[in-house]
Amino acid sequence: MKTFDYSRADSPEAAVAAFATGARFIAGGTNLLDLMKLQIETPERLVDISRLDLAGIAETADGGLSIGALVPNSDLAADRRIIQGYPVLSRALLAGASGQLRNKATTGGNLLQRTRCSYFYDTAMACNKRAPGSGCSAIGGFNRILAILGTSDQCIATHPSDMAVAMRALDAMIVTLKPDGDRRRIAIGDLYRLPGDTPQIETLLEPGELITHVELPPPPKGAQLYRKVRDRASYAFALVSVAGVVSVENGRIASAALAFGGLGPMPWRDAAVEAALVGEPPSTAAFEAAAAALLTDARGFGSNDFKIPLTRRLLIACLRDLTDGPGAAR
Incomplete structure (x- = not known):
């Protein structure tokens, strides 16, 4: 060091x-x-910044929650308001890392953790994210855990966070403080950048801009689910994960919010997937249409080709649980 x-x-x-x-x-x-x-x-x-007064969780005027950037992942997962109103977030947090790491990792840091691509971690290998212009060893290399959506010729790395996937499904807002004193609120869907030709630039944050809080809207209606497929039962990053919030009213899907981990360079959400579901009765045909919308532009790179059929099967299974299980209709 x-x-x-x-x-x-x-x-x-x-x-x-x-x-x-x-x-x-x-x-x-x-x-x-x-x-x-x-x-x-x-x-x-x-x-x-570990001693700052940013480790609290407070209710907001609209019925949502404001989460300090320094709230440990373990505390956030165990908070009664999260368990009752946002169980998808609690489950996602508990699916990540280990108990020891969750005790130390923070909400803000979790959002900004960097890819676990093995070539990014190996300084002897070419990596455009680590050394811009050097090339991408993952393309044509061992890329089993890497992205099939949102990639570019410069980078196929994935974002590793479980928490951020659930936050994306919940439409979280990121509150920041800039060096000039201005504050801004950034929708989590706008926080991250696709790799394009500059994979080393991962977010919209400016140099010195500090995440201070994450705001959640009021708890959504419907059933919530977080499911993670990984190589072992704990302490492993997602091959594919799904965070879902779906409500059914009068026999039809009234609302759907679906975000995915392990598929792209950011917590992935595609409006076309949700559009294929809303207004439709829960059915295999509707679920197949949603999966087709998600995977239209999916591209495997060899050892991660399996992610395409795996994602299709996982999404369909999750949608069945979300629309058939307890809490689906409210």
Whole structure:
């Protein structure tokens, strides 16, 4: 690990003021410290935000929740309001990492963790995300866990977060503080960027912009589900995951929100998938149409070709559970 300067901020305003070129914020550090040890990330300065007053969960005037960026994943998963109103989020959090890591990992950091592509982690291999212009070893390499949607000729990495997939299905808003003092609210669907020709630019955040809160709208109607397919029962990233919120009224699907992990460079959501369901009676035909809409542009790269039929089967199974199980009609 290379040497670096360290400072501890006592307020969000002080944190963004202390940020400079070559700096990084650190809270739990569950991803950043690993990257620093491997010299994939080599910040010149760390700004410690772990002591800021951003570790609370509060109800909002509209009936939603405001979640501080420093709320540990384990606390968020166990919060009574999350379990009762947003069970898809609690289940997604509990599906991620290990108990020890969930105790340390934070809400804001979880959103910003970097890909687990093995070529990104191997500094001897070409990776445009780590070293722009060097090439993508994953294309033509071992890419079993990598993306089939939203890829480019420069990068096929996936976003690793379970939590962010559930947040995407729940239409979360990201609240930030910029170095100039301005605050902004960013829909989670707008936070992430497709790789295109610049896979090293992963979000819309500006240098020094700090996530302070995540806002959830009021609990949605209908059944909620998070299902994750992975190589082992715990401590493994998703091959494919589904976060779903679906309501059925009068024998037809009244609303649907579906987000996917393990498929793309961001928590994936496609309006065409939900459009294929809303207004239709729950049926194999409707579920097949939704899967076809999701996978229209899917492309495998060899060892991840299996993700296409796996995603189709998983989505159909999840939709059956969401529309047949308890809570489907309310």
